[in-house]
Amino acid sequence: MASLRTVVSALMSKGVLSAGWNSILTGAVFVFVAYVLVVEVGGDSAAPFVAVVLAVTGGWQLARGLRAEFQRWSAMTQVHRFRRTAAAKELTTSSDSVQP
Secondary structure (H helix, E strand, C coil): CHHHHHHHHHHHHHCCCCHHHHHHHHHHHHHHHHHHHHHHCCCCCCHHHHHHHHHHHHHHHHHHHHHHHHHHHHHHHHHHHHHHHHHHHHHHHHHHHCCC
């Protein structure tokens, strides 16, 4: 488990894995563990309660991660639009300044 945490930490520090994706993956694991607790554990009386807590926490993590990724995606598309607009303006300005 410690080595997995080290790998994820290294990926996040390099920018490969964003905080949004980390929340999405954590939420997915919580929801999966909640599902396993409900389906596989039949004799433990506390399992359904723990499963509910994990499912709610997992849903919250998923929503948080998706919100973060949509905000990140929106910001990235606005930057790309700005760059394309600036490049187009630069091209039209440079072509206007060249007179035959």
